[in-house]
Amino acid sequence: MSQPFIPAYLKLLKSDELSLLVEQAYQHLEDCDLCARFCHINRRLTIKGAVCHMGEHATINSFGAHYGEEDPLRG
């Protein structure tokens, strides 16, 4: 019998590594290079200059489990 799927983020949460990754993500928001547009604006302060028009809190259009994706993508 196969083991139940456990998302990688749950392992990160238990190891406290998730909080470090969150901190790094906020650092990227302050000089945004999170996509190929490389706007380098502080999204925590403004959306002016952000091609995506997203501030600190992104809008998620949809989500779903895709178990067929490669391991680095599905966690």
Ligand code: SF4
């Ligand atoms: S488009 Fe948005 S996510 Fe991409 S670099 Fe610009 S501000 Fe960051």
